[in-house]
Amino acid sequence: MKTNSKIHFAHANGFPAGSYRVLLDSLSSQHQVIAIDKLAHNPNFPVDFGWQNQVAELVEFLHEKQAEPCYLVGHSFGAVVSFLTACQHPKLVKGLVLLDPPLITGLTSLLFKSVRRLGLADRLSPAKQAMNRCTTWSKDTDVESYFKGKALFKDMHPECIADYVSSAVKETPDAFKLDFDHRIEANIFRTIPLNMGRYKLPENLPAMIITGEKTKVCKERLIAPFIKKNKLEHLVVKEGGHMFPLEQPNLVAELINQKIAQWESMKEVV
Template sequence: MTRLHFAHANGFPAGSYRQLFEYLPDTWHIEAIDKIGHNPQFPVSRGWPFLIKELEHYLESHFDAPVYGVGHSFGGLLTYLTACHRPDLFKGVIMLDPPVVTGLMRHVAKAVRLTPFFDKITPAGKAAVRCTRWPKDTDLVQYFKQRGLFRHISEDIVGDYVASAIASNEDEHILAFDHQTEAEIFRTVPLNLPAYYNKFTVPGKLVTAEHSDVVKPSMVKQFIHKNGLLHTEFKGAGHMFPLEQPGETAKLIQRTIDNWEHG
């Protein structure tokens, strides 16, 4: 049996990816932490050491054998870091447009992180002040469709996001995860990736989006080389391609895993 754990992007609970999961084979055992970083036993801190522990703990308690780790954005980088710490838990890792900060940008980010400007050049600032409550009569699917990240995502998938990210009562709709935790995850992104280059020992693939505003070719060239990664560019899409094109993303994941299994 093929065992797969999927790690979500920051601010997009695992239920947002329902359609992507449905495109994957029914025979696969697929698991996902619903909201990474929200278990008080594993707090968010610089470099994400406790989030790594959270993923380790989940894999140990939900699978009886090594898994293929797949993650989008934050989830892709977290899966990579966890595989570096515990390669015994993984058969392979697929990273979908992860926020890899290397080279000169790493040094710039380390300096800027000490200032309030870091919130302006990362999504942390917007996450910290995002709306968290809406009147009961708000059409939340249309509300989010008007936001840039959701522009090219179908209404059905935006509906999946709303169902997984929003709680409702008789008076209002409320964000169902902590937006300050979301901001802290952005603020504490690991900037020490060279320390991991000799620790990644499982098969790995990096998938970058052709029109990504998060991952640039110059940022990942060294990362690919130092980790011995396969690399694929997802054409005609931006950073949110796993939600914009779930069917094509699922095909890419399945082809990669099939090649590792049988190639």
């Protein structure tokens, strides 16, 4: 049964919102779901250090699409942007679900700051890979098979790979081409926020974090202080890697739907 609750979903870097069709369809069975298809590709909001322009981009989108506060759900890059938005614009947010956010905190942030000052940021991030990625394929290429052979995609749900190709690759008369700017993708990696310690969620905002059991991005020992500071409920997806929302989309949607239903029922009691 569909509720009156609205969810904004923010995608991971390099994965347009359409890549998450299976997950979003499952969420849409109970909620109204909206999403920016390619976050950070609006020329009015160029990528900046700390992703504050992406916060502004999301805030503008929320003002345009809904009059009441909504739930923010985000994966990876989208999770961090959602968190920053919730911290800085809490009146727009009913609740927050973070899916494996890349958090640079503590001593690690000091290391990244030093590396960034030396102009070596690409060595500690996937930015170099993004800049060097293939962006054009010949017309005889099986593009789905191409991506299935990539390590990042190896555990993904087959439908999610197909949806990624549909949303991230366009067919031209002469070739298949990447349908988003890989240079922006690289800049997002280069400009990851290094000041996360400055932010804290409002006390009364319900929030949770879901991480993958096998993630290499969101290690529990590194995020424990962040979880404690922001009073986050923490769930772990068994066998999930960093890309678990595209590996186990129906399970993730079920977890999110259950949590939002719980939050909504708590508000009714109050």
